[in-house]
Amino acid sequence: MTTSLLICALLVASPIHASTSDELATTWRAVLESPGGELPFRLDFPVRGPEYTALVHNGDERVKVGEVKREGSTLTLRLDPYDSYLHLRLAPDGESMSGFWEKSLGGNRKSRLPAHALAGELDRFPLVRLDADQRRAIDGRWAVHFATDEEISIGHFQSFEDGRLHGTFETTLGDYRFLAGSFDGKRLRLSCFDGGHAFLFDASLDDEGRLDGGFWSRDSWHETWTAEKDDQARLPDSFELTSWNDAVLLDKLSFPDLTGKTRSLTDPAFAGEVRIITLFGSWCPNCNDEADFLAELQKSYGRRGLSILGLAFELDDDLARSKRQVESFTRRHSLRYPILIAGTSDKQQASRAMPLLDKVRAYPTTIFLDRDAKVRAVHTGFSGPATGAAHERMKERYELLIQQLLEQRDGQ
Numbered sequence: 001m002t003t004s005l006l007i008c009a010l011l012v013a014s015p016i017h018a019s020t021s022d023e024l025a026t027t028w029r030a031v032l033e034s035p036g037g038e039l040p041f042r043l044d045f046p047v048r049g050p051e052y053t054a055l056v057h058n059g060d061e062r063v064k065v066g067e068v069k070r071e072g073s074t075l076t077l078r079l080d081p082y083d084s085y086l087h088l089r090l091a092p093d094g095e096s097m098s099g100f101w102e103k104s105l106g107g108n109r110k111s112r113l114p115a116h117a118l119a120g121e122l123d124r125f126p127l128v129r130l131d132a133d134q135r136r137a138i139d140g141r142w143a144v145h146f147a148t149d150e151e152i153s154i155g156h157f158q159s160f161e162d163g164r165l166h167g168t169f170e171t172t173l174g175d176y177r178f179l180a181g182s183f184d185g186k187r188l189r190l191s192c193f194d195g196g197h198a199f200l201f202d203a204s205l206d207d208e209g210r211l212d213g214g215f216w217s218r219d220s221w222h223e224t225w226t227a228e229k230d231d232q233a234r235l236p237d238s239f240e241l242t243s244w245n246d247a248v249l250l251d252k253l254s255f256p257d258l259t260g261k262t263r264s265l266t267d268p269a270f271a272g273e274v275r276i277i278t279l280f281g282s283w284c285p286n287c288n289d290e291a292d293f294l295a296e297l298q299k300s301y302g303r304r305g306l307s308i309l310g311l312a313f314e315l316d317d318d319l320a321r322s323k324r325q326v327e328s329f330t331r332r333h334s335l336r337y338p339i340l341i342a343g344t345s346d347k348q349q350a351s352r353a354m355p356l357l358d359k360v361r362a363y364p365t366t367i368f369l370d371r372d373a374k375v376r377a378v379h380t381g382f383s384g385p386a387t388g389a390a391h392e393r394m395k396e397r398y399e400l401l402i403q404q405l406l407e408q409r410d411g412q
Helices: 003-013 132-138 285-304 320-335 346-354 389-412
Strands: 027-034 039-045 053-058 061-064 069-072 075-079 084-090 098-102 110-119 140-146 153-159 166-172 180-182 187-193 198-205 210-217 221-229 253-254 262-266 273-280 305-312 339-345 363-372 375-380
Touching: 003 221, 027 098, 027 198, 039 187, 039 198, 053 187, 084 110, 084 140, 166 187, 180 198, 180 346, 198 221, 273 285, 273 389, 285 305, 285 320, 285 389, 320 339, 339 346, 363 389, 375 389
Parallel strands: 273 305, 305 339
Antiparallel strands: 027 039, 027 110, 039 053, 053 061, 069 075, 075 084, 084 098, 098 110, 140 153, 140 221, 153 166, 166 180, 180 187, 187 198, 198 210, 210 221, 253 262, 253 339, 273 363, 363 375
């Protein structure tokens, strides 16, 4: 029997014994047992019984857990909107927990990793104090080459005197979100868990100042990567990657809304002085980052005529499940714009469903139109808040484009 199946059997078959104390520690060092080794993250319970709340920490990020249920010594944490759950059993002494993390991948497919946790404010990885030279060696901008990607990515790393390290990887399609870990002068380790992602990076710095390492995602993905420090490393313009097919008319496309009613993209309810159509998936962390920003844009520009429409591409063709996931996504981000269920996340199928684009390369893909349904720009991917300055520049470009389109209409 595999480790994960054994853990499942224990959780189901073992009798539930209450901890010697009903108190649950506030802070835990939680770990997923990745094929690449320990994938740690911090787990907090700021409110403990009878209405529990929980937060997952990744560097500067705080991910609010959608729901926490406790039955005796068993805790179930639902991580919205990723159809993702942490199942943990509290030990009798209240100082440790064990169990597993499970995420649905659509259909009957699931990703699963064993999990455990220790109470206390413990380091994510062992820390070694760094001197100024060691910090200079890792801090800054890196040109990163993942083995399976023909294009470079950009690594951003920031070290601290105590040996902690924060960072992310920025790509043409998005970013790897908030990564946290350590650097000891030679070895870099970074991890991220947010319910959707379970990432682990482990690399060594050689005498020539190059990084050479591995990357693990969930229970199924591993690839190698190398990196060199390069302050001039740049990605292609994300507004230049995807083009619009003028031969296809907007009114030729229709998809069901959350009530099951088929709606055309030219439905009068979706009209506006400026329109945004975003192709997204509730399962996609970068799409969740974009949704927060789109909600802000709607508040800022909705009264001036900005209209937003979401086209959801979910993990499978189960419409009932897709509806549940999109509704969870909508609640999480307090969205007020309409969403249609456009198809599955498979990019080839999505490209066929959206012949208005030359190709669906990434989620999200965001289309900007004027009142006459003429496309003015298409943006591929989304640089989330973990990318810092890149995120701010991208938001500024979105707003500038919206303002320009609104001003052009106002001036007519």
